[in-house]
Amino acid sequence: MRTTDPGLARLSLQIADCTACPRLVAAREAVAGPGYWARPVPGFGDPDARIHVLGLATAPHGGNRHGRAFTGNRSADTLVAALHRAGLANQPSSRHARDGLHLHRAWMASAVRCPPPEHRPTRAERDACLAWLTAEVAALRELRVIVCLGRTAWEAACDWAGAHPRPRFGHGAEHRTDGGLLLLGCYHPSPQNTHSGRLTPAMLDDVLLRARDRAGLDPLDTDLEESA
Numbered sequence: 705m706r707t708t709d710p711g712l713a714r715l716s717l718q719i720a721d722c723t724a725c726p727r728l729v730a731a732r733e734a735v736a737g738p739g740y741w742a743r744p745v746p747g748f749g750d751p752d753a754r755i756h757v758l759g760l761a762t763a764p765h766g767g768n769r770h771g772r773a774f775t776g777n778r779s780a781d782t783l784v785a786a787l788h789r790a791g792l793a794n795q796p797s798s799r800h801a802r803d804g805l806h807l808h809r810a811w812m813a814s815a816v817r818c819p820p821p822e823h824r825p826t827r828a829e830r831d832a833c834l835a836w837l838t839a840e841v842a843a844l845r846e847l848r849v850i851v852c853l854g855r856t857a858w859e860a861a862c863d864w865a866g867a868h869p870r871p872r873f874g875h876g877a878e879h880r881t882d883g884g885l886l887l888l889g890c891y892h893p894s895p896q897n898t899h900s901g902r903l904t905p906a907m908l909d910d911v912l913l914r915a916r917d918r919a920g921l922d923p924l925d926t927d928l929e930e931s932a
């Protein structure tokens with residue numbers, strides 16, 4: 705099931721026009737090649753999402769190139785293949801913005817929508833961009849679970865949710881926010897983690913299936929048939 709949502713569409717346009725962080729505005733343009741999006745990357749997915757997949761920051765040659773979250777690099781393919789296995793995506797790859805990918809009951813975005821140098825935003829940049837997470841979460845009215853990819857995304861989500869003391873990150877760690885959302889920790893699907901065996905496909909599947917369960921999704925509520 706998908707719906708069009710004018711509010712989310714307007715919000716995406718606002719995010720794409722953001723220039724709040726001068727250092728990151730310069731960074732996103734400095735790394736851009738011909739045809740790059742080189743603007744902030746809004747969230748992508750199903751307006752009826754119950755599961756939000758949150759990364760730390762836009763990849764310089766992934767989202768920053770294609771203008772879509774988790775698109776065009778190996779981390780994106782690993783993540784979307786797992787979303788597909790979990791019935792949350794219609795296809796197992798995420799190559800470019802017109803590749804036909806759509807998500808089912810899921811949304812994905814980064815806490816920091818522009819690519820920071822060395823993938824390290826300052827605290828002020830991260831906190832400024834979390835305002836967009838607040839706006840998107842408010843617009844995703846069925847949201848129940850945020851899967852946080854990696855320690856820094858987990859810390860961003862915990863700080864955003866006002867969790868003090870900050871709960872310890874781990875693969876499979878859980879924290880219920882005061883607002884009733886469940887934060888669920890997951891190792892980042894980076895090539896470094898997948899090649900070393902720190903994160904296996906089975907471990908990723910376990911987290912996403914747990915997210916489905918915690919989000920109250922019926923096992924039959926999937927999009928797998930649309931990829932045939």
Ligand code: SF4
Nearest residue numbers: 722724725744818833
């Ligand atoms: S990182 Fe976020 S707040 Fe900063 S310029 Fe980009 S979209 Fe705006």
